[in-house]
């Protein structure tokens with residue numbers, strides 16, 4: 001990054017010698033490149049959020065106005081209008097929820113309460129919740145083998161969110177009749193547990209794979225597969241890496257499917273026994 005331009009805050013003062021004679025000049029340079037970048041990122045984020053809020057709001061406004069103006073003559077049309085409004089309201093609340101979660105984590109204001117938990121149990125729980133969604137699309141869900149020591153020291157709600165986001169993406173971006181597989185491996189020597197969610201879905205082009213964890217990034221080619229905010233994977237990354245010192249991974253092939261994984265440090269046996 002040698003050739004990246006930098007921004008400095010500069011204060012110049014004269015140094016006087018005898019009488020009014022200027023003896024020299026002192027310049028104090030303060031590197032504010034990072035501050036400027038952060039402020040730009042914040043502005044972009046606010047701009048992006050407002051843009052994303054506008055679309056569903058415009059739809060809600062238009063459809064509710066049509067309802068108020070009695071433009072929907074029959075019961076069926078009125079029902080359709082109401083369901084559009086409900087869908088868009090849901091989209092808005094998903095967006096707001098994700099934005100709030102991300103900014104709480106980034107600002108460090110979120111309350112994190114970690115405790116020992118079994119990853120297998122957390123996954124099992126979330127898989128039950130997702131079952132009907134997978135069934136709707138006739139997607140076969142292949143579970144994981146039970147393992148011996150899979151205790152991690154985590155904020156359970158946050159890790160639930162990570163699992164839900166990965167499972168729901170696997171279902172969202174896999175066409176009907178496909179399958180998904182959830183596996184947990186434990187590497188006692190490295191002291192980590194790794195969860196992988198593999199699907200037989202549409203995949204991600206190689207040149208975009210780096211960007212899927214960015215805020216609001218949605219792969220163009222996959223947009224018509226499902227609705228989304230482009231914030232789910234960013235939340236996954238922040239929860240795993242920032243809050244739990246873990247790591248996230250992704251591999252994918254267009255048309256063949258993707259594997260999203262995350263790794264968390266195992267809870268020490270002492271931490272488990274202390275509870």
Ligand code: ADP
Nearest residue numbers: 169170173212218219222228229230231232233
């Ligand atoms: P979204 O709300 O759009 O699903 P995410 O942050 O969860 O946002 O994911 C970002 C993008 O990454 C998605 O829009 C999609 O294009 C791509 N993506 C995520 N998971 C998968 C997957 N399992 N298969 C294919 N593409 C995926």
